[in-house]
Each structure stands twice: as C-alpha cells, then as structure tokens.
Amino acid sequence: DAGVIQSPRHEVTEMGQEVTLRCKPISGHDYLFWYRQTMMRGLELLIYFNNNVPIDDSGMPEDRFSAKMPNASFSTLKIQPSEPRDSAVYFCASRQYLRQGALSGELFFGEGSRLTVL
Amino acid sequence: AQKVTQAQTEISVVEKEDVTLDCVYETRDTTYYLFWYKQPPSGELVFLIRRNSFDEQNEISGRYSWNFQKSTSSFNFTITASQVVDSAVYFCALSLFMNRDDKIIFGKGTRLHILP
Numbered sequence: 001d002a003g004v005i006q007s008p009r010h011e012v013t014e015m016g017q018e019v020t021l022r023c024k025p026i027s028g029h030d031y032l033f034w035y036r037q038t039m040m041r042g043l044e045l046l047i048y049f050n051n052n053v054p055i056d057d058s059g060m061p062e063d064r065f066s067a068k069m070p071n072a073s074f075s076t077l078k079i080q081p082s083e084p085r086d087s088a089v090y091f092c093a094s095r096q097y098l099r100q101g102a103l104s105g106e107l108f109f110g111e112g113s114r115l116t117v118l
Numbered sequence: 119a120q121k122v123t124q125a126q127t128e129i130s131v132v133e134k135e136d137v138t139l140d141c142v143y144e145t146r147d148t149t150y151y152l153f154w155y156k157q158p159p160s161g162e163l164v165f166l167i168r169r170n171s172f173d174e175q176n177e178i179s180g181r182y183s184w185n186f187q188k189s190t191s192s193f194n195f196t197i198t199a200s201q202v203v204d205s206a207v208y209f210c211a212l213s214l215f216m217n218r219d220d221k222i223i224f225g226k227g228t229r230l231h232i233l234p
Binding site: 033042043045048055056089093106107108109111112 | 153161162163165168209211221223224225226227
C-alpha cells in the first residue's frame with residue numbers, strides 16, 4: 001500500500017501569493033494531521049481531522065491558513081496570502097484508529113512539502 | 119497541559135559509543151501512548167516505537183532500547199554501539215486518548231551526530 005503522499009515536494013513563491021499544499025493519506029486511515037516544522041519551533045501541529053471533520057485547529061497560526069478535507073482520500077492546506085515567516089517544511093500524516101481497548105496507531109508521515117516564501 | 123521535553127538539543131558521540139536520548143513528558147491522563155521517531159538528513163519521519171501507559175516493560179530492538187519509567191515520567195532511548203547511520207534528529211512524542219479525539223504532541227527533538 002502506498003504511504004502518505006504529499007505535493008508539491010518543494011515550492012518557492014513570492015510574498016503575497018497563494019500556496020496550496022496537498023495530501024493523500026493512507027487508505028483506511030481515520031485521522032489526518034498537518035504539521036509544520038521549523039528550526040525555531042520544531043514540529044507544530046496545525047490541525048487534524050477525524051473522518052474528514054476538523055477536530056482541532058488551534059494550532060493554525062492565523063486566518064491566512066486554512067485546511068480542508070473534502071473526502072477521505074484528500075486534504076489541502078492553503079496559505080493566502082503567504083509571508084516569508086511561513087517558510088517551513090509542512091508534513092501531512094495519517095493514522096488509523098484502533099478499536100477501543102487496543103493501542104492507538106502510530107502516525108505515518110509523508111515526505112513533506114518544503115515551502116520557501118521570498 | 120500536555121508537554122514533551124527533550125532537554126538535549128544536540129549530542130555528539132564517537133562511533134561505537136553508547137548514547138542515551140532523554141524524554142520527559144507531562145500529562146494528567148492515565149491512558150496515553152509514547153512514541154519515538156527518527157528524522158534522518160533526508161528529512162522523512164520514521165516511526166521507531168510505540169509504548170502504552172500500562173506497559174512499563176523496557177524494550178530492546180537490536181541496538182536500540184527504550185526505558186519507560188512512569189515514576190519519573192520518562193521514556194528514554196538508548197543506542198548501543200552507535201553507527202554513523204544513526205545520525206539524525208530524534209523526536210519523542212505523546213499521544214493522549216480521550217474518546218476518539220486524540221493528537222500526538224512532539225518534543226523539540228534531539229539532534230544526534232555520530233562521528234566516525
């Protein structure tokens with residue numbers, strides 16, 4: 001089975017432009033997470049979904065960031081307008097809920113999208 | 119509040135030495151899971167181990183071993199006879215379990231350099 005697939009792998013854009021990052025989770029996984037990684041802050045959870053429904057978006061930095069999951073196999077993270085401080089690696093990860101009493105599954109990460117905003 | 123602390127920002131050891139990466143966590147929940155992930159220079163995040171709060175048994179996998187102690191809220195990771203390929207950033211993570219809405223919280227990571 002294919003892993004988590006993210007696109008694009010690299011994006012260079014100018015300040016003010018809209019950026020859309022895409023993610024395809026592992027089939028059958030109930031949860032989808034968006035993380036941002038920077039040297040200063042490490043891995044930050046931005047938002048996560050359970051069965052396509054956003055559960056916690058408290059990590060989304062500001063209104064310029066939005067995320068959607070229209071179906072179980074696709075999610076987007078959009079930044080509009082982008083700013084230089086948004087430069088980071090954005091990871092998507094998915095996870096399968098194991099039935100009550102069982103261990104919760106580990107996160108499977110995509111390879112990340114490296115965003116550079118000039 | 120839940121928190122994961124990896125106090126060692128960066129460690130350098132000479133190849134073949136043993137090295138321990140520390141992880142201290144905070145949570146009020148009694149049911150939780152702990153994880154270690156590895157991020158090699160290529161950038162991907164690789165799952166290493168998962169542990170649940172009911173099981174304090176230590177685990178060994180080849181040169182890797184993990185020591186889980188609830189009394190000190192620690193989940194330390196030891197690499198025995200380190201190799202250059204172990205050079206990476208290692209993340210400890212905590213997952214709470216409240217109903218179905220759980221999330222994984224990561225520490226800031228420890229960058230490990232294995233010197234030849």
